Amino acid sequence: MIGDIFRQEREKRQITLKDVENETNIRILYLEAIEKGDYKVIRGEVYLKGFIKTYAKFLDIDYNEILKKYYEENGIAAPEDDSYLRQHNPQTADESAASDQQHSSLTKVDKSESGFRQRVEERRKKRSSANIVFGLIIAIVVIGCAAYFVMPLLTSSGASVGPVVPAADTKAVQPAAEPVEKTPVPVEYDGVHMEAVFNNKCWVEVKVDGKTVLEKTVDQGSTFKWDGKQEIQVILGNAGAVKIMINGKDAGSLGADGAVVTKKFTKDKIEDVKK
Secondary structure (H helix, E strand, C coil), rough: HHHHHHHHHHCCCCCCHHHHHHHHHHCCHHHHHHHHHCCCHHHCHHHHHHHHHHHHHHHCCCCHHHHHHHHHHHHCCCCCCCCHHHCCCCCCCHHHHHHHHHCHHHHHHCHHHHHHHHHHHHHHHHHHHHHHHHHHHHHHHHHHHHHHHHHHHHCCCCCCCCCCCCCCCCCCCCCCCCCCCCCCCCCCCCEEEEEEEECCCEEEEECCEEEEEEEEEEEHHHHHHHHCCCCCCEECCCHHHHEEEEEEEEECCCCCCCEEEEEEEECCCCCCCCC
């Protein structure tokens, strides 16, 4: 079972499911489902294949071999044109055959343990630095409050000083001219213009007028723009991680954190696509 392959490779590297979630942004719920072979938890085969691909890449496992085993285990006939495999492994038929002969094992060379542990250690250092900065801010606030309330009690009252009365300004005050507000000119869009800003990691697939232009896990802080004549369809593995503007307007909430959604955007409306 492919779940056993994932679990054995992960345990061999001494990696927890939480570590995988942090690195791939795939929820632990879905990772456990893949390792147990309980695919019903994941809605839609396209999402399942996307998660399997991301998980396999993280562990340096040959994704094409894993996909073949997935078809065999579930009694599913592989597509005759092999278009899905070519999309994710753009080799010629001869190159694929040569690659199969050279790589009989599913797993590749192990990642450097020190490399992974270094990333974990860097995350810990970042959290530690953030805690130190937060502690310093709290200390400054406390000291400032103490100085504000305590110092007046410690200082002597001294001689009272009367209020300083400013001299009257003899110059006539001219009324300020009111600013003239400029009416913004609305931008006309021919078709569908999309801007997407990702505030967290998220697996995403984008089709513009039926053509796939992006399929991968994008990093936090990434920004993309696409233009379509008729429609743009987006599949998100973490709907709460992205903000989308359509023709200059906010598309609003697409879903909660960790939610898997499929949306179709046209010039005039947004539709949910059922898989």
